[in-house]
């Protein structure tokens with residue numbers, strides 16, 4: 001998967017933001033978790049929407065992808081690179 | 087007769103696998119055990135249209151066949167094992183792309199005949215999805231039945247399709263993506279996942295006649311439940327109501343069970359049987375059965391509520407709301423459900439740690455579960471509070487006794503959280519594993535699923551805990567009733583149990599406990615609340631009076647023990663690991679004797695220290 005530096009990380013988005021997945025963190029340490037993310041649909045080019053963040057802590061966030069909703073901590077959402085779309 | 091053939095139920099989480107299982111089978115579920123792997127998946131009989139009796143095995147839900155969680159390991163192993171004659175694949179029609187991807191992956195992995203239940207047809211239709219089923223069937227090469235697992239006639243066609251497939255030929259493996267290499271590099275794996283989705287997309291394009299609308303209802307409910315302010319209130323309210331119901335509702339059936347067993351024991355004692363047999367039946371068997379059954383009301387109520395919240399879709403949201411805060415004490419958000427369950431009983435709590443993916447986190451959660459205040463502690467607390475805490479009003483209508491009870495719950499909870507933080511910091515170090523949890527769409531829970539789920543869990547509890555309590559109660563009856571002297575009157579003070587109490591005394595004297603307490607502590611290994619009846623026996627014999635209920639007993643021990651001793655005993659019960667069922671379950675679930683010993687050791691250490699401290703502080707202040 002390619003890495004693109006000119007964009008945001010998923011964990012930096014706020015509720016209501018729409019974005020497209022442009023790449024993934026290439027760190028070996030996270031590969032198996034990244035695979036799990038791929039499995040539930042976080043794939044290159046996929047469109048996502050941030051729906052909610054947990055109260056007070058503002059972490060984790062919930063993300064709509066391929067018609068389902070998943071919760072992720074911001075830290076781990078940062079493994080995913082995105083390009084905001086409006 | 088040949089062996090019963092097996093049909094495996096596989097599906098993605100939340101696709102309605104459990105509902106389908108419950109509606110398809112009529113007999114009672116039992117815990118399945120196949121091909122060397124013991125999992126607590128359910129198995130039940132299914133009668134095919136031609137009259138053949140087959141076994142339907144509910145395999146763990148999984149997102150994929152690449153093992154990431156323990157449950158997926160079980161699934162992957164089971165599918166490889168050739169143990170099944172047909173697969174029944176359950177997928178969610180409201181997520182067609184994911185559904186097709188999962189089908190492809192499963193169908194590619196095995197040549198076992200299969201059929202697909204495209205479930206939640208009602209919701210898919212409501213949202214406007216239209217799928218060309220005939221086309222999809224021909225593309226997938228298996229029979230696909232549209233189902234509504236929660237409705238009476240919603241599974242029509244499934245048994246027929248299973249029968250046909252189970253009696254049909256094997257399929258071909260790897261039809262969709264061709265043969266897959268086993269030695270994939272990690273990058274290849276990512277590519278493979280992408281390819282599965284690409285293939286699914288390709289198929290979807292051909293069969294999806296109309297795309298459905300988003301699930302507006304779920305989005306609306308989430309706007310309240312995940313609201314920055316409202317969300318917290320709702321969570322607190324839900325937990326508050328849950329505990330209220332557990333205590334207030336359970337109260338009545340618990341009293342009934344108690345009186346029923348009292349009556350049964352009286353009847354046995356009044357009967358014409360030989361004294362030894364009477365004693366065995368009344369104080370051994372009936373006491374053991376009663377001791378297990380009194381827990382049932384609280385456990386059933388708490389589980390009914392948990393199952394309801396789970397089915398509705400709330401539990402995943404609770405994990406979402408609490409993950410950050412649980413992280414503060416080193417716990418994973420998924421530890422919420424096991425911890426909540428353990429307020430009824432630690433055993434089902436430990437069993438539900440299965441959903442925690444990471445082993446270290448699972449160990450951590452299991453280790454602290456015994457600190458939550460399970461229902462077996464309540465009778466003991468009630469006795470000791472009644473004996474040693476004056477029921478003076480504190481403020482308004484609130485009395486000191488009630489406040490102390492609440493305090494004990496809080497101390498238990500706080501010590502569990504603190505222990506979690508400590509264990510995480512010093513022993514089970516390491517980063518918290520990532521959180522990835524689906525927030526499923528909200529559903530109206532199906533009553534039938536609820537009842538069956540409840541029956542299953544109750545059965546599991548009775549198997550795991552009931553048998554141990556019953557067996558130990560009988561052992562303890564023996565220890566309390568023997569040896570019978572050759573001549574003369576038997577006194578409990580000569581019994582084996584009393585001798586053990588005397589042996590223990592030097593060790594527990596620093597805690598303010600005498601040998602009688604030591605003796606009463608022995609049966610708490612069966613179940614904590616047995617202490618109440620043992621003390622009754624001990625003091626009944628000594629005082630030569632009929633002491634059968636808590637209030638008489640509490641009056642008695644109040645005269646016998648100092649306040650310091652009473653408080654010390656309360657402290658002991660907050661921490662002591664005195665329940666063999668819990669230890670056995672921990673060992674079995676973690677597959678490790680070492681961690682069971684760690685659990686036992688640290689809990690004993692804590693209990694001893696807390697008791698000692700309480701006793702000496704109390705003495706110091708001349709209580």
Ligand SMILES: Nc1nc2c(ncn2[C@@H]2O[C@H](COP(=O)(O)OP(=O)(O)OP(=O)(O)O)[C@@H](O)[C@H]2O)c(=O)[nH]1
Pocket residue numbers: 097098099100101102103104105106147205206207208209233234235236396397398529530531532535
């Ligand atoms: N409307 C509707 N609801 C359904 C249907 N099938 C299942 N449900 C509901 O969907 C929810 C999830 O169903 P479960 O049977 O628990 O799903 P599962 O696949 O066993 O989920 P896990 O046990 O988490 O793997 C429950 O609330 C069910 O009552 C269906 O066909 N239509």
